[in-house]
Amino acid sequence: MKQCWEQVAGGVTAPQGFRAAAVRCGLRQAEANDLGLLVCDSQGSAAATFTTNRVAAAPVRWSRATIAKGKVRAAVVNSGNANACTGARGLRAVEATAAKAAELLGLTPDNFLIASTGIIGRYLPVEKLLAGLPRAVDALDGSLEAGERFARAILTTDTTLKQAALRCDLGGGACVTLGGATKGAGMIAPGMATTLSFLTTDAAVARPLLQRMLRRAVELTYNRISIDEHMSTNDTVLCLASGLAEARPVRDGTPAARRFEGALTELCRILALKIVADGEGATRLVRVEVVRAPSEQAAVAAARAIADSPLCKCALHSGDPNWGRFVSAAGYACPQLDEAKTRLFIGGKLAYAAGAPADVTEAELAAEMAGRDVTLRLDLGLGKAKATVWTCDLSKEYVAINADYHT
């Protein structure tokens, strides 16, 4: 498909019909905003995907139910506390948050998706959050700056802001805008939907179609990244569509739908890669491509095994072309692998073929791993399927961050 989108400035408020705000409630120790509010000015449509972890946070349980009702048009997000493993008291905190936000905005509680991120297993100090909500409502604004403040308020151990926006040409002169903000640097694993992500668009897309498109986009992007293979209790990807652009509704099976889904997938990919690039302690962004696999499932399994292995990630950290680790990871993940047919490339150089080392020097391979961006390509020689997974290296800094995060 020809690319029909271009990146534009801003994030969640780039599309028409969205206002955002961020305030500080004191949920985080850092002097930073920790409460974000995102509101769609119209009753458009909404879609979302959530963690598949059986230990699901209270806000995830609430939001699954409200998304099913089909009325979501706003989101309240806090950082600093995950409100997970908090039982009935955690759920009451979510209900109080939605009730208060609804009252302040003249909406109903089921108009709200609630999301939380931060420490697991501590009760959310909900009174602080409720005290901050009126200020957040007062601060709601449709500017790009307000969108950026929202994006900053949802961060935890992140070191970089993570937002993006695309302008998409649907064809026939109609254009729509998509925007998004995401967070995440640790507890990132390919599960179902990883981390928190808030996507907005002024396209008009009916809810079932938006849900299908979002699910496919997430599968190819958020579900193909890994920092530490630990699936969170709070993963949520929300997409709100205001329908306020001057464009006809996006209908299933049309060229406009294909263009819109392409842009939505690209937006998710841009945001997901910002997460990997900011992986806790990470110094490299690694693209693991598996090609000529017998099935997409096999390709994903082999790519993930390489992307997840601490041994592979340590070799990637030091830029050491210890390719036996990459090949052996694929070997335990892919039961169809045949050494005689397998080839491994590091960057542009062949490292391993026909079950033996290729004719290449270690210095040549090391040169391919020296930069911030590294590509590993595993050619299984078995079929036509392929998959790409993005990961980062494992550094002492990751251990330092995660040995000390709790206290």
Next chain:
Amino acid sequence: MKQCWEQVAGGVTAPQGFRAAAVRCGLRQAEANDLGLLVCDSQGSAAATFTTNRVAAAPVRWSRATIAKGKVRAAVVNSGNANACTGARGLRAVEATAAKAAELLGLTPDNFLIASTGIIGRYLPVEKLLAGLPRAVDALDGSLEAGERFARAILTTDTTLKQAALRCDLGGGACVTLGGATKGAGMIAPGMATTLSFLTTDAAVARPLLQRMLRRAVELTYNRISIDEHMSTNDTVLCLASGLAEARPVRDGTPAARRFEGALTELCRILALKIVADGEGATRLVRVEVVRAPSEQAAVAAARAIADSPLCKCALHSGDPNWGRFVSAAGYACPQLDEAKTRLFIGGKLAYAAGAPADVTEAELAAEMAGRDVTLRLDLGLGKAKATVWTCDLSKEYVAINADYHT
């Protein structure tokens, strides 16, 4: 079953009928022995389990075939080079090794199991190994010291010697001895048989029974440890039985068989735990027990998820009772988990129950994680199955070791 064994001194040469030797061939940069030879003086029986990695080292491919022929009574083991991903040339190196060892000892090549451990993807300098073999044959000795030298020669990044021996009372006044040596500190994952392990006994056990007992023992011990979740290309567990003790053959279904299998399992457990305790960079030995699970498979999956998660291992490293990480790991690994029925204990203290934090202080939980030995117990409240997995913490030292291992 009442315990019918006691630990005795020594390792592979503790049982009657075994001689061992170790010499230096120059396969490792370190000034250490890197070639081990183990010979059974009788044509007893042998059993073995191997890695399930599709990328299997040349010695594994050789040894699978010779074990199937039923004539194995000796082992040649080298450290410093895994002879994996080395194609036809790697296999020729193994054939030359077995041929030379057979010639020197007056045996046939299919009497030999060959095992290698070290760097993957480099050709084995087989001429160095062949040059060392005559010295190894000359050095063969049945003393406990010779067994210890063998155990030291198979080490790589290990910092401790790993051997043990048990004396087992089979009942009716008959006693047999079991001994073993193992290696491993990294690339340790529960797969099928992990790492290298050489077990000996002077009991007489027919090959099919020995194979079944070994497989079950490995499943409960070597397959229940994890350091870094990366399954090796060279994993091999060999058990040689000389039959030279003054005891009747162990027959299937008898009390003696149950006693012998109990001792064999205990020996494997002792050796496997030495691996975890010496995990690269490890400072703690962690026992993850899952109880009241709906199935043993579910119990193992939940325990492994906790044991493998880098986030859990970082919390274990700092002794931080961040129990949300343990519960959430179980949540993504066990689809049947029900938060309302789940309880997590850290040491003797309840940390989490009925979906919420238990009535315990962080200081109380931290005290349970302060020592070298830590036990986590997850009660799923769903059934009667259980499993235990052993793991270690993740430290900056692990990264340092593995970022620099190759060069």
